[in-house]
Amino acid sequence: MSAEVMDAPPQLVPLNAIFSTDFVEILVPVTTANTMDEVAAAVADHVEGKRVRAQPFRKVVVHRGRKLPGEMTVAEAGFAPLDHVAVEYDLEVPA
Structure with a gap:
């Protein structure tokens, strides 16, 4: 990733998301600086x-x-x- 992208202020990235077994897709505002753990939360x-x-x-x-x-950021993921995105429970690893 270029230095310009790394130094840029966080940008809003609205994502369509569904959680686990939910039946409703939601729009969730995140930023390019958020990690996947933060997006999941x-x-x-x-x-x-x-x-x-x-x-x-x-x-x-x-x-x-x-x-x-x-630990991957939204910017690194290229969203x-x-x-x-879907958020699922990782049944292999306890919290």
């Missing part, structure tokens, strides 16, 4: 404990079929506005 905040029962597992962001590392 932002999505879960709208759904977990409301329409989907909370589970004691770590949450992961899935984009185009791949699980993204929790574009209105990209679709």
